[in-house]
Amino acid sequence: MSSPLLVGKNIVKNFIDAQRSVDILHGVNINVHAGETLAILGASGSGKSTLLHILGTLDSPCSGDVLFKGESLLSLSKKQQASFRNTQLGFVYQFHHLLPEFNATENVAMPKLIAGVAKKEAYAGAHELLERVGLSHRLNHKPHQMSGGERQRVAIARAMINKPSIIMADEPTGNLDNDASDDILKLINDINKADNTCFIIVTHDHGLANKMDRTLTLVNGNFMNEGDVGK
Template sequence: MNDPATVKESAMTQAANAKGKIMLACHDLTRIYREGPQDVTVLEGLELEVRAGERVAIVGSSGSGKTTLLNLLGGLDRPSRGEVRIADESLLDLGETALGRFRNRHIGFVYQFHHLLAEFTALENAALPLIVSGQRKKAAESRARELLIRVGIAERADHKPGELSGGERQRVAIARALVTDPSLVLMDEPTGNLDQTTAASILALMDELARTTACAFVIVTHDPAMAAHQDRVLKLDGGRLTEQHDPL
């Protein structure tokens, strides 16, 4: 078993070395969809930079384009114009096969509904991105166990999702998102399906991860408490992002 203190110290050293580095940069990001005879512009000329260890919340009304933005940042969709750069790599320069490999290595996803595989244990779910990338199972599960330690759920490693609480399942999903040491973690309503107490524990966990990881976090949320807890709050409106200074 890996020592939790050693795991945490190693992670904090990595985070300190990456401090200040731009992990995500978007320039002139535009997405236009064709609906019948008309073009519908969802995002227009969007600009964004997020640095290592920084947590940015994105808020906006339903239909404002938050999901479209996450899909573009995660390489699940291509922009009509503009560029997304992650760890100084332009997603536009990557073909589909290379993009899939890059996404597996550099981007972690956490959804409102955890999307864990019911037939796998917490440890196996957390290790899955590494196994998919070709890493040996033993090494992948060793790394996954480190992440389960960091998210405070190591004692539940051998339990399947049906045996875990909602908060525990979300912690496993966060461990899975971090297991490859990604440059960027995208979170889509990560506390939206949790009760208030459990959501508070996820917020505390994110505080810890911001100190001990070198990645950037982008969190889409309708939860005012979640948004206010981040380093910056941006509002998506009219296809553009603006700093949110007023109380949510």
């Protein structure tokens, strides 16, 4: 098998709570390969969102490292990490995190505009992606004018706009009904197959996890199925 695209090495994370140390992650190791869909399961408070944030350079571990194509991400400056996130990663959250004052086109185009792409080009890319996710009729609608499933589709289109290697999703169906959840799952699988985009999905939904290529389960700060980590 080819070398992993993303590697987490011996990741340790703890917090200070009421003057005591609360251990969250205990030397977690994880290998993620290009083009795979990976679910990280775990109960509430198991550290799965914390791990996702560390892998995405949104948070720092107390010790350990995160490598992308063999290069340490934690050795980069904050500015370099921000540039890496904008070009190589896409993020999708349970509550979409769309900017309420902007319409669907503007929300999807935002990462390109931040990267300095001309407005006309950024908007053209946004329109193409919104059509792809089935929202060509919602180009000028603001988040409050769309359903929960539609807002999540906009969030996925925004995550795709810079053609990232990896999309990291934190409970992407957690706030949706069954039909909308099924639609989002189908969309994720379609994107994965068409673009070879890797998905790392944090969830407590075993049904969703079972439809991914691989599942790892966090229990007591480490993966229960440790043998799968190095695949």
